[in-house]
Amino acid sequence: MTAIALQVIQSLTVLFLAPVYAGFLARAEAIVQSKRGPSVLQPYRDLAKLLRKESAISEHATWIFRAAPFVAFSCYLTVSVIVPIITDEPLPLAFLGDLIGGAFVLMLASFSITLAALDTASPAGGLGASRTTWVGSLAEPSLILVFFTVAALSNSDNPYLENHAVAGSLSAYTLPTHLLGLAAFFMIVLAENGRIPIESPGVSTEISMIEESRVLEYSGREYALVKWGSWMKLFLLSSIFMNVFVLPWGLGHANSILGGLQGIAALVGKLAVCGVLIVIIDSSFAKLRFFRIAEYLGASFLLALIGIITGYVIRS
Amino acid sequence: MTGVAAILLLCAAVLWLAAASFAFLARTRAGLAACAATSALGGTAAVAGGGIVALHGTEASRTIGAGNVVGAVTLQLSPLAAAFIVLLGLIALAIGLFAPRYHRPGSGSAFYFCVYNVALLASLGVLVAGNVVVFLVAWESMTVFSYLLIMRHHQWRGVMAGGFLFLALGEAGFALIVAAFAILSVKTGTLDLAAMAARSHAVPGAWRSTVFVLALIGFGFKAGLVPLHIWLPEAHPVAPADGSGFLSGLVIKLGVYGIMLFAFQLLAGGPMWWGVLATVIGAVTAVVGVLYAVIEEDFKRLLAFHSVENIGIIVTATGAAMMFRAGHQPALGAYMLLAAIYHTVNHGTYKTLLFLEAGVVEHATGTRDLDRLGGLARLMPRTSVVTLIGTLGIAGLPPLNGFVSEWLIFQGLFQGFRIQPLAGVVLVLAGAALALSGGLAVMAFAHAYGIGFLGIPRSRAAAQARETGQPLAGAAVLAGACVALSLGAPAVLIALGQVARAVTGVQLRPVLLPGKLTIIPAHLNFAAFSPTYLAVFLVGVSAVPLLIYLVGRGARTRTVPVWDGGMLRFRPRMQYTGAAFANPIKVTFGRLYQPEFHVERASDDPAGRSGPVRYDFHVLPLFQRYLYDPVVAAVRSLARFVRPLQSGDVNLYLLYIFLVVVIAYLFYLIQSY
Numbered sequence: 001m002t003a004i005a006l007q008v009i010q011s012l013t014v015l016f017l018a019p020v021y022a023g024f025l026a027r028a029e030a031i032v033q034s035k036r037g038p039s040v041l042q043p044y045r046d047l048a049k050l051l052r053k054e055s056a057i058s059e060h061a062t063w064i065f066r067a068a069p070f071v072a073f074s075c076y077l078t079v080s081v082i083v084p085i086i087t088d089e090p091l092p093l094a095f096l097g098d099l100i101g102g103a104f105v106l107m108l109a110s111f112s113i114t115l116a117a118l119d120t121a122s123p124a125g126g127l128g129a130s131r132t133t134w135v136g137s138l139a140e141p142s143l144i145l146v147f148f149t150v151a152a153l154s155n156s157d158n159p160y161l162e163n164h165a166v167a168g169s170l171s172a173y174t175l176p177t178h179l180l181g182l183a184a185f186f187m188i189v190l191a192e193n194g195r196i197p198i199e200s201p202g203v204s205t206e207i208s209m210i211e212e213s214r215v216l217e218y219s220g221r222e223y224a225l226v227k228w229g230s231w232m233k234l235f236l237l238s239s240i241f242m243n244v245f246v247l248p249w250g251l252g253h254a255n256s257i258l259g260g261l262q263g264i265a266a267l268v269g270k271l272a273v274c275g276v277l278i279v280i281i282d283s284s285f286a287k288l289r290f291f292r293i294a295e296y297l298g299a300s301f302l303l304a305l306i307g308i309i310t311g312y313v314i315r316s
Numbered sequence: 317m318t319g320v321a322a323i324l325l326l327c328a329a330v331l332w333l334a335a336a337s338f339a340f341l342a343r344t345r346a347g348l349a350a351c352a353a354t355s356a357l358g359g360t361a362a363v364a365g366g367g368i369v370a371l372h373g374t375e376a377s378r379t380i381g382a383g384n385v386v387g388a389v390t391l392q393l394s395p396l397a398a399a400f401i402v403l404l405g406l407i408a409l410a411i412g413l414f415a416p417r418y419h420r421p422g423s424g425s426a427f428y429f430c431v432y433n434v435a436l437l438a439s440l441g442v443l444v445a446g447n448v449v450v451f452l453v454a455w456e457s458m459t460v461f462s463y464l465l466i467m468r469h470h471q472w473r474g475v476m477a478g479g480f481l482f483l484a485l486g487e488a489g490f491a492l493i494v495a496a497f498a499i500l501s502v503k504t505g506t507l508d509l510a511a512m513a514a515r516s517h518a519v520p521g522a523w524r525s526t527v528f529v530l531a532l533i534g535f536g537f538k539a540g541l542v543p544l545h546i547w548l549p550e551a552h553p554v555a556p557a558d559g560s561g562f563l564s565g566l567v568i569k570l571g572v573y574g575i576m577l578f579a580f581q582l583l584a585g586g587p588m589w590w591g592v593l594a595t596v597i598g599a600v601t602a603v604v605g606v607l608y609a610v611i612e613e614d615f616k617r618l619l620a621f622h623s624v625e626n627i628g629i630i631v632t633a634t635g636a637a638m639m640f641r642a643g644h645q646p647a648l649g650a651y652m653l654l655a656a657i658y659h660t661v662n663h664g665t666y667k668t669l670l671f672l673e674a675g676v677v678e679h680a681t682g683t684r685d686l687d688r689l690g691g692l693a694r695l696m697p698r699t700s701v702v703t704l705i706g707t708l709g710i711a712g713l714p715p716l717n718g719f720v721s722e723w724l725i726f727q728g729l730f731q732g733f734r735i736q737p738l739a740g741v742v743l744v745l746a747g748a749a750l751a752l753s754g755g756l757a758v759m760a761f762a763h764a765y766g767i768g769f770l771g772i773p774r775s776r777a778a779a780q781a782r783e784t785g786q787p788l789a790g791a792a793v794l795a796g797a798c799v800a801l802s803l804g805a806p807a808v809l810i811a812l813g814q815v816a817r818a819v820t821g822v823q824l825r826p827v828l829l830p831g832k833l834t835i836i837p838a839h840l841n842f843a844a845f846s847p848t849y850l851a852v853f854l855v856g857v858s859a860v861p862l863l864i865y866l867v868g869r870g871a872r873t874r875t876v877p878v879w880d881g882g883m884l885r886f887r888p889r890m891q892y893t894g895a896a897f898a899n900p901i902k903v904t905f906g907r908l909y910q911p912e913f914h915v916e917r918a919s920d921d922p923a924g925r926s927g928p929v930r931y932d933f934h935v936l937p938l939f940q941r942y943l944y945d946p947v948v949a950a951v952r953s954l955a956r957f958v959r960p961l962q963s964g965d966v967n968l969y970l971l972y973i974f975l976v977v978v979i980a981y982l983f984y985l986i987q988s989y
Contacts, residue, residue, distance in 0.1 A: 015860075050868075051864070051867070051868030051869075052868065052869070054872055054873060054874060055873045055874070056873075056874045056875075056876045057873055057874070057875055057876070058875075058876065058877070058878040058879075059875045059876065059877055059878070060691070060694075060771060060772050060878055062693045062694055062770070064693060064704075064770065069861065070858050070861045070862065070865075071858070073858070073860070073861035073864075074854055074855075074857045074858040074860070074861060075854070077857045077860055077861075078850070078853055078854055078857060081853070093849075093853070095834050095844050095845070095846055095849070096845065096846055096849055096850045096853055097845045097846075097850055098843040098844065098845055099843075100723060100726050100727070100730075100843075101714075101723060101845045101850070104712065104713065104714050104719050104722075104723065105714055105850075105854075107712075107713060107758060108708075108713045108714055110758075111708075111711065111713055111758055111762060114762045114766065115762065115765065115766050115770060117766075118762070118766030118767065118770045118771055118892070119693070119766075119770040119771065120771075120878055121770075121771040121772045121878050121886075121888075121891050122878050122879060122891075123880075123890055123891060123892050124879075125892070126766075126771075126891060126892020126893075126896070126897060127892060127896075129762060129766060129892070129897070130892065130896065130897040130898075130899070130900060131900065133758060133759040133762050134759065134900040134901065134904075136755060136758070136759075137752070137755030137756045137758060137759045138752075138755065138904070139755070140751040140752060140754060140755030141748040141749075141751040141752045141755070142748075143751065144726070144747050144748055144750075144751035145744065145747070145748055145751075147726075147730060148729075148730060148732075148744050148747060151730040151731065151733060151842075152733045155733070155841070155842065156841060156842050156843060157727060157730050157842060157843035158841075158842070158843050158844070161841065216879075217878070217879070220873070221865050221868045224864075224868065225861050225864065225865065228864075290900075291900070291903055291904065294904050301748070305744070305748070308741075308744050309741055309744075311733070312733060312737035312740050312741060312744075313737055315733060315737065
């Protein structure tokens with residue numbers, strides 16, 4: 001019973017804390033740039049506003065355009081039940097998938113939005129669809145290599161076991177396999193969520209848009225779901241990054257509700273660290289020219305590859 | 317039980333033979349329907365028969381004919397072949413349902429049906445062959461009758477060339493396959509496959525390796541391994557839709573069957589480098605195949621190149637299975653073999669589906685050019701939904717079947733750390749290659765479906781597409797199979813687990829499927845997943861966004877023209893094109909494509925009123941230019957060298973015969989001393 005309650009709490013945490021995390025990033029970024037910035041609660045106000053507004057849908061759009069936000073939203077909720085967010089032991093539904101299963105589910109989310117972008121006949125949608133799938137497909141090899149580093153370290157593809165392996169021993173934590181995998185994964189987190197150096201978040205300049213132009217045709221309640229979904233994605237990937245790779249400590253025990261609440265408190269602290277890291281990068285680097293993104297993702301790939309090879313050599 | 321299976325397969329063979337014999341009836345609509353129904357019934361029998369053999373997991377063989385070596389005909393039921401027999405039956409069933417509406421009754425169709433049913437029979441022959449002679453005869457008939465399938469519209473442009481390429485490369489492969497069998501049967505002293513498998517371990521290692529390499533290349537021609545793949549993109553588009561489906565769904569899979577037959581049964585394991593070789597070739601094939609698929613504008617050529625990619629994935633998994641076996645990880649070896657077979661069945665299902673639907677689209681619009689399609693989701697709703705299921709399957713997205721087998725394959729590759737490090741690194745790189753090809757496959761099918769089916773119709777022909785009278789049932793059966801192969805993954809694993817046990821002797825079952833419909837990849841505590849529950853959860857959890865949507869109580873939804881930035885009128889050509897969609901890939905991998913652009917403008921008016929613009933894009937045919945052209949040139953010059961021998965003069969030919977007799981006599985004299 002406790003486990004089921006924790007399962008629900010975990011998904012609700014992702015659902016309801018994701019907007020404030022996005023708000024925190026926007027506020028922190030403004031402060032770093034010597035501006036005041038919006039309140040951290042602004043995303044909630046945006047959602048409330050969007051949910052009340054009418055939507056305008058292209059006359060060429062089919063059911064695919066209308067269904068895509070629901071599919072993507074469900075995908076993010078599905079990922080939220082299988083990865084460690086607040087507890088250090090798998091919750092009842094964690095058997096649905098593992099790390100790569102989660103990656104496939106995220107791919108489905110992206111694919112549905114891509115089809116929706118092409119569905120409206122809007123040229124901007126096609127542009128965003130093309131660019132996003134390009135970045136996504138080139139990020140795929142290095143993501144898989146990160147999973148290989150996890151497997152080499154913890155003999156599993158299970159995020160909980162990786163967490164235990166890294167949290168349990170300092171020598172495992174300091175292995176190059178782990179540190180390089182961590183760096184490679186962070187680069188992918190930035191790329192997947194459209195942060196600098198891939199894309200300027202929140203800037204709507206047609207010529208440089210990648211992710212944002214894909215959802216340009218959405219408005220009203222559908223846009224609220226799309227937006228909320230993308231915040232959940234950022235929240236999920238940041239949580240996996242912190243809980244599995246960087247700070248695998250402080251997760252709550254899976255046998256009491258109190259443990260879960262303690263896990264949430266720890267998570268908030270960790271995400272503050274991750275958010276500050278992202279904001280520092282956002283403010284101190286320039287956006288890459290589009291075709292140089294391939295080099296960036298190649299660097300992430302090589303980091304992970306070196307990590308795995310050292311891991312294999314050390315094992316033998 | 318094997319008796320029942322044998323009878324069912326016999327029924328399938330008889331039904332296909334009957335359909336072939338009475339194909340002349342296909343000159344009328346009713347005859348065509350009856351003929352196709354017979355063929356489909358045969359497919360159903362083959363599915364049942366193959367399923368029983370796979371689940372039962374035992375081998376049985378029967379020899380008919382005299383005791384002398386060449387005259388005997390041995391047929392066998394093996395669990396490995398059974399998985400392919402099920403696929404064969406499924407495809408025959410789908411095509412049987414599809415064909416009556418696709419083909420026009422007439423003598424051309426009658427001949428086509430005859431050829432097609434014989435091709436089915438020959439494929440079954442390959443899969444039940446128990447000795448070398450039966451195998452080779454069936455294999456060659458399968459090749460020749462598939463060639464005739466491709467030649468259905470031989471007067472159309474490109475058909476002759478595509479068919480010739482298929483036949484030429486098929487025969488080149490056949491020569492190597494014959495060589496492999498010849499060496500093995502001489503060294504083991506038998507033509508019977510079972511006896512060969514039992515005795516092959518005594519054959520010296522160098523000969524075993526020669527046989528393996530010959531078989532890998534020989535069957536690789538049929539499977540479409542890079543660089544032997546060039547017939548696929550030429551032959552697939554020119555065949556009728558169901559013929560392409562048969563080629564891609566089954567014929568190339570028989571190449572995979574051949575490789576598995578040699579690697580796991582006839583030679584039964586080998587040194588590590590065999591596996592490394594197969595893995596590397598497979599990984600290269602996967603990446604090269606998908607890189608050509610993603611930029612392709614012709615729907616059927618895109619599918620054909622994508623078949624190359626999937627063969628690459630399957631062969632990579634097969635190679636990894638061999639590596640694990642050689643690296644003393646029998647459980648992982650059996651597991652990877654299972655994953656490879658699973659992916660084979662999955663690919664046969666959704667690729668056939670997509671080829672059938674490509675045929676429907678071509679019928680409805682008269683074109684296969686994605687940039688001239690569009691808007692079909694609205695005009696052909698049922699076709700579009702079925703195609704979307706196939707698209708999700710082939711792109712490896714949950715909750716469909718491609719996702720399940722790709723997950724299984726990745727889980728196996730992740731466990732490369734369990735064997736020696738150098739081989740492990742090969743598996744890591746293979747995993748990275750498969751990840752890249754998986755990512756690009758998503759892009760390729762976003763391209764195919766997004767440009768081809770969504771948006772505004774990009775040409776007048778596409779705008780007039782209608783789906784009344786178009787075939788639906790065949791592809792719908794395959795769509796159902798895609799869903800079943802995903803939701804029913806545990807059942808599929810039970811059957812394929814039996815196959816893997818029969819082939820490798822390792823029982824995977826208790827670890828693989830511990831309960832709760834959860835799948836565990838070969839080792840406990842590595843990972844777990846449950847495609848069945850995942851699909852249920854994905855659908856169920858969509859209640860949450862729906863609730864949020866309803867709670868939102870937004871004002872009404874307006875339908876408005878698409879935002880066009882203030883143009884006077886939005887035209888279909890202003891949409892993003894397929895060429896533009898794939899352009900980032902063309903730039904990133906420019907070294908492979910070495911593209912040639914041609915842009916012609918009517919005028920260079922600086923105000924942008926350039927008039928009609930013509931844009932051409934050509935990819936360098938790398939393999940033709942640097943591999944096949946030199947070979948063809950060498951053969952030609954050799955032929956020129958030999959040509960004087962054939963002067964056409966009868967007296968000269970008589971002289972040749974005389975000389976041969978004299979030489980033979982001299983040879984005899986020398987020998988007898």
